[in-house]
Amino acid sequence: MARVVSGRIKWVFGLGCLLFGSSSAMASEINIYSYRQPFLIKPILEAFEAQSGIRVNVVYVRKGLVKRLEVEGAQSIVDLVLTADIGPLYALKQARLTQPVKSSVLRENIPAKYRDSDSQWFGLTSRSRIIYTSKSRLSADAITRYEDLADSRWKGKLCSRSGKHKYMLSLVSSLILANGETATEQWLRDVKANLARRPKGNDRAQVKAISEGVCDVALVNSYYFGKMLTNERKPEQQAWANAVRLVFPNQSDRGAHMNISGIALSRYAPHREEAVKLMEYLSGEQAQFMYAQGNFEFPVRANTPRAEIIETYMRSFKEDDLPLGRIAAKRKQALELIEKVGFDD
Structure with a gap:
């Protein structure tokens, strides 16, 4: 120690x-x-x-x-x-x-x-768990909702870290509250079927994968964009950040997960x-x-006042107003569903 x-x-x-x-x-x-x-x-x-x-x-x-x-x-x-x-x-x-x-x-x-x-x-x-998309290969409106990640048109084009990670557990818990357990289980199965590779790495690794053409879409916490874009010690991460577009999902309904x-x-x-x-x-x-x-x-x-990068790239957006205590209470169910569908396998 x-x-x-x-x-x-x-x-x-x-x-x-x-x-x-x-x-x-x-x-x-x-x-x-x-x-x-x-x-x-x-x-x-x-x-x-x-x-x-x-x-x-x-x-x-x-x-x-x-x-x-x-x-x-x-x-x-x-x-x-x-x-x-x-x-x-x-x-x-x-x-x-x-x-x-x-x-x-x-x-x-x-x-x-x-x-x-x-x-x-x-x-x-x-912070928000948002969708990062390829700036060069996808249009700005190519995907707008978390639910859209289950669409078969994204087959072989998604990247994700482990479904058992705390950030993913919170997102899946919010989906259970929004759409129900049965629909969320199917969503997990469909998203798994769309993955370009087995879930691995941290959030930055998903952005790197988009920049390298491994996938076009990934779920990543919002603050990693600023951390990569300002990383002068590792300029390759600045290149990763410049290769992606930030999408705050579900702006026409419940808002982005927080x-x-x-x-x-x-x-x-x-x-x-x-x-x-x-x-x-x-x-x-x-x-x-x-x-x-x-x-x-x-x-x-x-x-x-917020950081300048946030004001430039994120501005205002609609947040999901689900109380976080309710979301946290669904984490056990979320983990059970993730394990049931073999998301990480």
């Missing part, structure tokens, strides 16, 4: 022992478990420290966060959990590892669809007051702009 100390924030990588210190540490501090990467949250937390005088300690966790908090139980000294997806937030609530936060600031800054109905988790940024990065207050948080202050700070305009700008995501707070 490698430990890096930056300023007054401790960054701990891996799944080893928790190095926050003892529970008798000074009260004016906050302990965080984070699935979000340091490059995203470090500048924001340092700004909060400077403004509030509250020390922030962060352990960066790659996986197993829910189990880790279960094992720690009432002895846990973790105050907040930062996630990159709705799934862990929902799982934490189901495991009774979170507690409600009644804050008028959070309710004002974060739309209802991006926070738990019981105030046990809150979205901080949003997901979030988010935050929750731990059930046993020893520094509750300080932690709520940080939650409210992260929902404010300055932090919202910094957070979303760092990863080309969308701020959840209304009227917050």
Whole structure:
């Protein structure tokens, strides 16, 4: 396990022992478990420290966060959990590892669809799982809905990462809610039949495949476009981004599927007051702009300036208003359908 100390924030990588210190540490501090990467949250937390005088300690966790908090139980000294997806937030609530936060600031800054109905988790940024298409081989209106991916005219022209990945699970869960389980199972079968290759790689790999002519269409999170287009260290990724067109699906009906990065207050948080202050700070305009700008995501707070690339290439679009809690509740069914049809085989 490698430990890096930056300023007054401790960054701990891996799944080893928790190095926050003892529970008798000074009260004016906050302990965080984070699935979000340091490059995203470090500048924001340092700004909060400077403004509030509250020390922030962060352990960066790659996986197993829910189990880790279960094992720690009432002895846990973790105050907040930062996630990159709705799934862990929902799982934490189901495991009774979170507690409600009644804050008028959070309710004002974060739309209802991006926070738990019981105030046990809150979205901080949003992103959409959209359709990327070949700019040179397809017209702008060639495909407009998620449902269109099942059309046989796309046979041999689709690429996808594993259906079991969290981003795909959320999308399939939203389709179950929109169209029903039977229709979604058939959709998965038809999409599988249209694949140009077995599902593999991450989201960037799907965009690369389009640029190389392996396929013409793929499902990819919206923010990867900005990350690739600005990647000066790997200019080949800029070429991939320039080869695709972004399609926000279902604009004539329910809107494009949305997901979030988010935050929750731990059930046993020893520094509750300080932690709520940080939650409210992260929902404010300055932090919202910094957070979303760092990863080309969308701020959840209304009227917050967005990254220039988003304004240029994504502008405004219709979002699916399905509450994320309902979508997360369908993940088990989504996984069962994906395994039933052998999507990854």
